[in-house]
Amino acid sequence: MTRDHRLDPLPPPPPAYRWAVLVFVSLAMFGNYYVYDALGPVIDLMREQLGFSYRQIGLLSTAYNVAALLVLLAGGIFIDRFGTKKAITVFALVCLAAAVLTALTPRYETILAGRFLLGLGSEPLIVAATTALAKWFKGRELSFAFGLNLSISRLGSASADWSTGFAAPLYGNWQDPLWLATAVCGITLTAALLYWMMEQRAQRHYQLGPTEEAEKLRLRDLYAFSPSYWYIVALCVVFYSTVFPFRTFAIDYFQQAHGLDRQAAGLLSSLLPMAAIVITPLFGLWVDRVGRRSFFMAAGSLVMLPLFLLVTYAPPGPDIPLLVPLVGSATVPLTLLLVMLVLGAVFSLIPAVMWPSVAYIVDARRLGSAYAMMTLCQQLGWAVVPLVIGYLNDAFRASPDHPGGYAAGMWFYTALAALGLVFSWLLYRSERGPHGHGLETITMHSAAERIHDRG
Numbered sequence: 001m002t003r004d005h006r007l008d009p010l011p012p013p014p015p016a017y018r019w020a021v022l023v024f025v026s027l028a029m030f031g032n033y034y035v036y037d038a039l040g041p042v043i044d045l046m047r048e049q050l051g052f053s054y055r056q057i058g059l060l061s062t063a064y065n066v067a068a069l070l071v072l073l074a075g076g077i078f079i080d081r082f083g084t085k086k087a088i089t090v091f092a093l094v095c096l097a098a099a100v101l102t103a104l105t106p107r108y109e110t111i112l113a114g115r116f117l118l119g120l121g122s123e124p125l126i127v128a129a130t131t132a133l134a135k136w137f138k139g140r141e142l143s144f145a146f147g148l149n150l151s152i153s154r155l156g157s158a159s160a161d162w163s164t165g166f167a168a169p170l171y172g173n174w175q176d177p178l179w180l181a182t183a184v185c186g187i188t189l190t191a192a193l194l195y196w197m198m199e200q201r202a203q204r205h206y207q208l209g210p211t212e213e214a215e216k217l218r219l220r221d222l223y224a225f226s227p228s229y230w231y232i233v234a235l236c237v238v239f240y241s242t243v244f245p246f247r248t249f250a251i252d253y254f255q256q257a258h259g260l261d262r263q264a265a266g267l268l269s270s271l272l273p274m275a276a277i278v279i280t281p282l283f284g285l286w287v288d289r290v291g292r293r294s295f296f297m298a299a300g301s302l303v304m305l306p307l308f309l310l311v312t313y314a315p316p317g318p319d320i321p322l323l324v325p326l327v328g329s330a331t332v333p334l335t336l337l338l339v340m341l342v343l344g345a346v347f348s349l350i351p352a353v354m355w356p357s358v359a360y361i362v363d364a365r366r367l368g369s370a371y372a373m374m375t376l377c378q379q380l381g382w383a384v385v386p387l388v389i390g391y392l393n394d395a396f397r398a399s400p401d402h403p404g405g406y407a408a409g410m411w412f413y414t415a416l417a418a419l420g421l422v423f424s425w426l427l428y429r430s431e432r433g434p435h436g437h438g439l440e441t442i443t444m445h446s447a448a449e450r451i452h453d454r455g
């Protein structure tokens with residue numbers, strides 16, 4: 001007997017089905033973030049065994065962003081045309097090919113091509129995953145689902161850092177850890193295929209939300225954005241241009257400038273995503289209750305300001321045991337430990353407040369353009385900074401024999417953090433004024449009251 005869907009509409013997918021979807025989409029992101037962050041722990045090996053300069057390493061990072069910029073400019077054409085299940089699978093395949101290319105040969109150009117290909121697959125995979133979650137969770141637990149998805153993605157970043165401990169024998173050469181990253185990327189492709197099957201089945205049996213349009217950039221929308229929006233974009237650029245390149249170079253930096261072994265450096269670096277896994281959703285819940293979003297962004301920027309100078313100039317303090325259950329243990333200097341914990345808290349606070357704030361400032365019809373523009377600017381800043389850091393490290397002859405050579409890079413991060421403070425303060429001032437959008441005042445209770453009053 002055939003079913004007439006007009007008379008007898010399909011039921012919505014049961015909650016267990018939706019959460020299973022979230023698991024597969026998040027596992028795809030887990031592998032994606034792991035592969036991106038797998039470069040950091042092998043930087044010293046690439047320099048020793050392949051003779052790469054810091055400038056060349058910086059370019060490996062930048063190649064990812066240049067590719068991502070090209071894809072973002074193309075707008076989510078592929079996603080809109082072929083749908084989320086095909087897009088997620090195709091981009092997962094591109095990421096896997098990129099991981100293979102990066103690990104394949106010691107030729108610099110091939111590794112560079114691998115990182116470029118990763119940018120072509122990875123950033124649109126993130127957009128496709130976000131679009132898929134919106135399709136399954138809109139009108140239900142969308143924010144919570146996004147939060148969990150980001151936490152599992154960050155677990156991928158942390159796992160890449162932890163591989164210096166649980167996969168220590170692979171770190172005799174630069175290549176084996178990258179083959180491990182390729183195997184982890186296999187999880188991304190497997191999860192993508194499982195997601196494909198689930199979406200395929202759901203299309204026959206359940207009523208899914210309408211396919212969300214992928215975030216597209218319409219240039220005419222840009223004129224309509226207020227100064228508050230542009231302050232947030234500016235903060236986003238300088239914030240991620242500081243944190244992501246710092247993470248890329250962090251393990252090498254802790255080894256060369258502070259004499260830590262690879263496992264200790266990896267565990268220390270992993271504190272950043274680890275803190276974010278736990279604290280980001282909590283900050284999200286807190287800010288939903290109390291508002292004060294621009295204040296929190298300014299406070300986070302202020303707290304971040306001295307951190308890079310503290311790791312450079314403050315005395316290291318006593319060695320403290322650092323134990324990550326199931327992963328390993330090491331001893332690390334107290335100052336580095338504290339700085340990474342505080343930076344981890346900032347890395348949780350600012351993203352948790354910044355991305356959702358855009359939705360309060362920008363008209364819903366222009367939200368796609370707003371996020372696309374923000375991500376585009378983010379990639380531009382994030383493309384330039386690793387090149388500058390690589391240049392500064394080479395120019396100031398940074399090495400274990402001359403750890404002072406790393407200070408110029410740390411001053412550069414500090415200058416970016418200072419700019420972040422200026423932009424977040426401008427945002428705070430604008431939001432406290434007569435043209436504010438409610439970033440300081442809207443809480444989930446006030447929003448509920450407004451809906452109640454209107455109703």
Ligand SMILES: C[C@H](NC(=O)[C@@H](N)CCCCN)C(=O)O
Pocket residue numbers: 033036037123126240351375378
């Ligand atoms: C939410 C935000 N994501 C991004 O900024 C992505 N465009 C890039 C993620 C790169 C992961 N290695 C975030 O992760 O805070």
